[in-house]
Amino acid sequence: MKTKITSNILEDISKRLLGGNNQGNGERVLVVFTGSDIYLDNKIEEIRGLKNKGMKISLGFSFMAEQILDTEKIINTLTPAKIYREQDILKLKEIPRNYSALISPNITINTISKISLGMIDSFIPNLIWTFMYQGKNVYMDFEGIRNYLGEKTNNKEILNQINIHIETVKKMGAIEIEDNKYTDNIVIGVKDENIKLNPRLQENTDKKVITEKDILNISSNSNLILPKGTIITHLARDKALAKNIKIEIK
Numbered sequence: 001m002k003t004k005i006t007s008n009i010l011e012d013i014s015k016r017l018l019g020g021n022n023q024g025n026g027e028r029v030l031v032v033f034t035g036s037d038i039y040l041d042n043k044i045e046e047i048r049g050l051k052n053k054g055m056k057i058s059l060g061f062s063f064m065a066e067q068i069l070d071t072e073k074i075i076n077t078l079t080p081a082k083i084y085r086e087q088d089i090l091k092l093k094e095i096p097r098n099y100s101a102l103i104s105p106n107i108t109i110n111t112i113s114k115i116s117l118g119m120i121d122s123f124i125p126n127l128i129w130t131f132m133y134q135g136k137n138v139y140m141d142f143e144g145i146r147n148y149l150g151e152k153t154n155n156k157e158i159l160n161q162i163n164i165h166i167e168t169v170k171k172m173g174a175i176e177i178e179d180n181k182y183t184d185n186i187v188i189g190v191k192d193e194n195i196k197l198n199p200r201l202q203e204n205t206d207k208k209v210i211t212e213k214d215i216l217n218i219s220s221n222s223n224l225i226l227p228k229g230t231i232i233t234h235l236a237r238d239k240a241l242a243k244n245i246k247i248e249i250k
Contacts, residue, residue: 027054027055027056027100027101028055028056028058028081028098028099028100029050029055029056029057029058029099029100029101029102029103030058030059030060030084030095030098030099030101030102030103030127030131031047031057031058031059031060031078031080031102031103031104031105032059032060032061032062032102032103032104032124032127032128033059033060033061033062033065033069033071033074033105033106034062034064034065034104034106034107034108034110034111034124035062035064035065035067035068035069035108035110036068036106036107036108036144037068037069037106038106038143038144038147038148038149038150039143039144039147039180040069040105040106042180043105043106043141043180043182044074044077044078044105046105046180046181046182046183047078047103047105047182048077048078049182049183050103050182050183050186051078051079053183056081057078057079057080057081058080058081058082058083058084058098058099059074059075059078059080059082059083059084060083060084060085060088060095060123060124060127061083061084061085061086062086062111062122062123062124063086063122063123064108064110065124066085066086084123084127085123086122086123087123088123089122089123089126089127092126092127092130095127095130096127096130096131096134096136099131099136100136100137101131101136101137101138101139101186102127102128102131102136102137102138102139103138103139103177103182103186104124104128104138104139104140104141105141105177105182106141106144107140107141107142107144107145108144108145109145109148109162109165111124111125111128112140112142112145112165112166112169113165115128115129115132115169115172116164116165116168116169116172132169132172132173132174135173135220135221135243135244136220137173137175137219138173138174138175139174139175139176139177139185139186140169140174140175140176140177141176141177141180142166142176142177143180145162145165145166146162170216171212171239173216173220173242173243175216175217209230209231209232209233210226210230210231210232210233210236211233211235211236212233212235212236212238212239214236215236215239215240215243215245216239218243218245220243220244220245221243221244221245222245222246223245223246223248224240224245224246224247224248225248225249225250226247226248226249226250227249227250228249228250230249232247
């Protein structure tokens with residue numbers, strides 16, 4: 001199916017976003033929790049909002065998540081279709097087949113550093129790695145990482161390390177959930193064009209430059225048709241190649 005970045009399509013997507021219909025169609029999504037409770041109640045409410053839009057939610061818990069979080073409360077609030085735990089690492093090939101996307105609302109510095117460095121030695125890092133490896137959309141909320149124990153850091157080197165890990169996983173395909181707005185940032189199950197475009201792209205539909213961030217927000221294995229005169233950055237081309245997105249200029 002071909003994906004055309006045009007004013008009409010962007011307008012159509014914008015209408016779906018504003019109308020709240022972009023999370024429908026009964027898409028199955030896996031939400032994975034790690035061992036951080038920073039701002040967790042707000043994030044759970046955001047996920048419940050996605051569920052109310054029609055997403056079918058399943059949950060995955062890391063070993064530390066089960067030690068730190070009130071998992072029973074999370075389960076009762078979100079009423080998931082299925083629940084996965086650390087021992088389900090043995091089902092690593094099976095689990096991703098059942099879901100179109102993964103959401104990580106409270107990823108920790110421990111988890112993101114493992115993914116960034118390829119040290120995937122436990123359930124959730126393995127699961128996230130597998131989804132990204134297969135080109136599936138992985139949405140991450142980095143708020144907890146930037147506010148370790150609920151506080152920002154003034155240590156420039158620590159902040160630098162945090163940013164390096166965040167940028168690395170984004171280059172690997174992770175899509176950032178910005179400003180804690182899950183329903184604005186997560187678009188799953190759009191039938192017409194099978195794409196996930198950052199809603200901010202609509203603010204400048206006449207732009208002639210396609211950046212890496214634009215490519216990150218387009219589904220893998222798509223055909224991207226652009227008007228003549230469009231400039232595509234080198235990073236955007238590299239990311240398109242990594243996601244098997246074919247770019248055509250017409």
